[in-house]
Amino acid sequence: MTDLLSRLLSERDWLLTDGATGTNLFNMGLEAGDPPEFWNVDYPDRIRALYKGAVDAGSDLFLTNSFGGNASRLKLHQAEDRARELSRISAELGREVADAAGRPVVVAGSVGPTGEIMAPMGTLTHEIAVEMFHEQAEGLKEGGADVLWLETISAPEEYKAAAEAFALAGMPWCGTMSFDTAGRTMMGMTSEAMVAMVETLDHPPIAFGANCGVGASDLLRTVLGFTAQGTARPVVAKGNAGIPKYEDGHIHYDGTPELMAEYAILARDSGAKIIGGCCGTMPEHLRAMRNALETRPAGERPTLEMITGALGGFSSASDGTGDDHVAPDRPRRRRRK
Amino acid sequence: MSDENDDLILSELDDEELVAQMMDDLYDGLKDEIAEGVNILLGRGWAPYRVLTEPLVGGMTIVGRDFRDGILFVPEVLLAAGAMKGGMSILKPLLAETGAPTIGRMVIGTVKGDIHDIGQNLVTMMMEGAGFEVKNIGINNPVESYLEACEEFNADILGMSALLTTTMPYMKVVIDTMKEKGIREDYIVLVGGAPLNEEFGRAIGADAYCRDAAVAVETAKDFIARKHNSRVAG
Numbered sequence: 001m002t003d004l005l006s007r008l009l010s011e012r013d014w015l016l017t018d019g020a021t022g023t024n025l026f027n028m029g030l031e032a033g034d035p036p037e038f039w040n041v042d043y044p045d046r047i048r049a050l051y052k053g054a055v056d057a058g059s060d061l062f063l064t065n066s067f068g069g070n071a072s073r074l075k076l077h078q079a080e081d082r083a084r085e086l087s088r089i090s091a092e093l094g095r096e097v098a099d100a101a102g103r104p105v106v107v108a109g110s111v112g113p114t115g116e117i118m119a120p121m122g123t124l125t126h127e128i129a130v131e132m133f134h135e136q137a138e139g140l141k142e143g144g145a146d147v148l149w150l151e152t153i154s155a156p157e158e159y160k161a162a163a164e165a166f167a168l169a170g171m172p173w174c175g176t177m178s179f180d181t182a183g184r185t186m187m188g189m190t191s192e193a194m195v196a197m198v199e200t201l202d203h204p205p206i207a208f209g210a211n212c213g214v215g216a217s218d219l220l221r222t223v224l225g226f227t228a229q230g231t232a233r234p235v236v237a238k239g240n241a242g243i244p245k246y247e248d249g250h251i252h253y254d255g256t257p258e259l260m261a262e263y264a265i266l267a268r269d270s271g272a273k274i275i276g277g278c279c280g281t282m283p284e285h286l287r288a289m290r291n292a293l294e295t296r297p298a299g300e301r302p303t304l305e306m307i308t309g310a311l312g313g314f315s316s317a318s319d320g321t322g323d324d325h326v327a328p329d330r331p332r333r334r335r336r337k
Numbered sequence: 338m339s340d341e342n343d344d345l346i347l348s349e350l351d352d353e354e355l356v357a358q359m360m361d362d363l364y365d366g367l368k369d370e371i372a373e374g375v376n377i378l379l380g381r382g383w384a385p386y387r388v389l390t391e392p393l394v395g396g397m398t399i400v401g402r403d404f405r406d407g408i409l410f411v412p413e414v415l416l417a418a419g420a421m422k423g424g425m426s427i428l429k430p431l432l433a434e435t436g437a438p439t440i441g442r443m444v445i446g447t448v449k450g451d452i453h454d455i456g457q458n459l460v461t462m463m464m465e466g467a468g469f470e471v472k473n474i475g476i477n478n479p480v481e482s483y484l485e486a487c488e489e490f491n492a493d494i495l496g497m498s499a500l501l502t503t504t505m506p507y508m509k510v511v512i513d514t515m516k517e518k519g520i521r522e523d524y525i526v527l528v529g530g531a532p533l534n535e536e537f538g539r540a541i542g543a544d545a546y547c548r549d550a551a552v553a554v555e556t557a558k559d560f561i562a563r564k565h566n567s568r569v570a571g
Contacts, residue, residue: 022501032450032504033477068452076452076476115455121415154411180531181410181549188410214531244502244532253502279502316407 003172004146005106006206008060009234013298015274016264016290017238018054018062019281021110023253025050025065035077037069040089047090051097055105057283058290059276062098062105063149064090066140067112070132072124083132084139091143098146108149108174109140111162118157126161133165141169150175151211151238154186156197167203174274176211176236179222183319190320191225198233209236212278214315215243216255216263220270220307221314225321227271227301237272239263241280242312253280257288262310264289269299348377356392363396366416368423375424385428386437389468393424394440397467397554404551411459414551418466425468439470441561444486445496446474448507453500456530456550460496463550469494469557480514487524493564494557497543499530509541516542525560529553 008015025036028046040047047065054062069087071080079086087109094107114132116124137148148171150162159175166173177185177194184190189197191210198208210222219239226235242255255263260277267275275293277285308314347370350358359374371393378388400417403409409417432439443464445457454476461473472490474482487495499505508528515521521542528538529547538546544560547553 022503026503032501032507033452035452073452115453117415117455117458121412121419182407184407184410186411188412243534244505318407320407 003206004104005061005108005172005174008104008106009206009273012060013273014268014293015060015106016058016286016293017108017236017274017276018051018059019241019277019283019286020279021050021063021065021067023280024053024282035068035074035079036065037067037074037082037086037090038077038079040065040086040093044089044093047093048097051094053283054286055097055101057286059286060105061108061274061276062094063108063110063151064094064140064143064145065110066090066136067110067151069139070111070114070136072114072116072132073112083135084142087136087139088143091140091145095144106146107144108147109137109143109145109171111136111140111148111150113153113155113158118155118161126157129158129161130165130168133162134168137166137169137171141171145171147171147206148173150205153177154189156187156189156193159197160201163201163203163205173203173205174207174209174236175205176209176238178212179210179218179319180213182316183218183221183225183314183321188320191222192229192321195226195229195231199231204233207234207236207274209238209272209274211236211238212240215240215312216259217307217311217314218316218319220263220266220302220311221304221319223267223270223272224302224304224307225319228321234273235271236274236276237267237270238274238276238278239267240278241282241285244280255280255285257285259311260285261288261292265292265296265299266302266307266310268293269302271301347373352378352381352383356395359392360396360399363393363417363420364400366413366420368420371420371424372427375427379427379431384437385431385435389425389428389432389437389440393421393428394468397421401463401467401551401554405549405555411550414466415459415462418462421466421468422462425465438565440468441493441557442470442472442491443494443496443557444472444474444483444490444492445498446478446483446486447476447498447500448504448511449477449479450507451499451501451504451530452476453530454498456500457496457498459550460498460529460547460553463554464557467554467558469554480511483511484514484518484520492524493561494525494527496527496529496553498528500532502532505530505533505537506541508543512542525557525564527553527556527560
């Protein structure tokens with residue numbers, strides 16, 4: 001049986017995902033410091049409203065409210081024993097909204113990072129990471145998620161652990177990393193290296209890509225890095241609505257709906273097939289993105305100059321790929337074995 | 338390259354070569370070799386403070402610079418910091434005995450409402466790697482927790498971290514409270530976190546915004562040096 005996402009991917013040139021979860025929930029009154037996953041039980045109507053906001057704005061796929069729903073993150077709120085339950089309920093609510101949409105909408109069970117540094121640098125072992133991801137995956141599966149959706153990952157080891165866990169749960173999945181450090185992930189992975197890693201997995205994702213990071217321009221440079229490798233696997237682009245700005249005691253993202261519409265078009269022209277937003281992306285942004293994707297013709301593959309011209313500059317000169325990235329010569333002394 | 342490289346004996350190197358070799362070993366995160374080098378230099382009568390500053394802090398400066406420039410990434414830096422910490426654990430009791438000046442003392446924590454601690458944990462590891470004493474007070478700190486910890490720990494530096502755009506503004510609450518109590522100038526206040534920028538740091542009255550853990554270390558060293566200078570001048 002083919003999963004819904006694979007079917008839609010075979011029928012359509014592009015799919016629109018949802019936008020921000022956190023930004024929307026804070027607007028509904030989530031207090032900073034409180035785990036959003038508790039709301040699946042405490043305020044299910046607000047979570048339904050979050051999902052419905054994306055569906056009504058034209059999203060073909062939305063992520064469940066379970067990003068921090070692994071035992072490691074929930075432990076910070078003394079709720080490590082609720083990982084499976086909170087994940088399951090996030091997907092059940094998603095199922096209700098998707099099934100009432102009147103068109104096929106994919107419920108993607110969100111799985112965020114553990115927040116731990118993996119061994120040997122840190123303390124999280126591969127086995128425990130797999131166990132935590134597996135527990136969450138089973139919950140999302142029980143709740144009726146169509147696919148699992150790993151996001152905001154920095155360490156390739158953590159990505160691999162999740163892939164293994166999702167195989168144990170027998171679930172199709174997508175997985176994106178955050179490229180926020182000089183064009184690489186915090187742990188140093190380039191877009192190019194991610195393409196290679198994904199193809200080595202025993203249980204590879206349906207689609208892979210980038211989310212969050214540093215604004216829409218950087219994210220598109222990463223997407224160009226993926227597609228330059230000639231990968232046949234669908235690419236996901238889920239960028240932030242611009243850069244957060246601090247004004248008069250509060251924060252807002254500077255990406256307007258018009259800018260995010262430009263971003264969506266450029267993402268498609270860069271070769272991304274699954275396109276959406278991340279932090280700061282609200283239903284009005286999604287509507288503008290949907291409208292642009294539906295009404296504007298596909299264009300040529302953008303250059304870096306076209307991206308910065310439309311969306312603003314990059315945060316770093318290079319993204320660590322290609323021949324232009326040459327480490328300075330650091331003469332080494334003799335090395336011992 | 339050749340076989341003779343394989344049996345390099347640290348104790349046979351003269352001081353200058355040994356320091357250079359230790360800086361390389363630190364760069365490569367070789368914990369055992371760093372501990373060995375520290376003991377050799379101490380055995381040759383080097384003051385603990387000199388061992389700390391020349392090969393160790395000197396070596397970590399290169400690591401920090403390459404991290405800042407996108408040549409090294411977090412995994413390599415953590416290995417280097419781990420090796421440095423191994424050397425530090427030998428030096429620490431000796432430094433205390435000899436009354437050597439400390440590099441600096443820092444309290445760090447995420448602000449009230451923010452539960453994202455991976456960034457500050459990295460900063461802690463790298464600051465310790467650079468020889469600072471760090472008290473990491475964890476997540477979700479109200480202003481009282483910061484101020485109590487700073488006082489108890491006799492901190493030079495207060496570090497605040499936030500990942501969420503909704504929690505960043507709380508940094509200003511902490512700084513404003515410090516001003517009200519007249520203790521703002523007693524501390525160097527550094528802020529960091531993915532959504533922040535220099536403009537934000539200035540707007541809330543922090544001493545500096547640190548883009549990443551390496552910049553945090555460089556900035557901290559810079560401010561501590563200025564503080565020492567002004568004390569000497571004053």
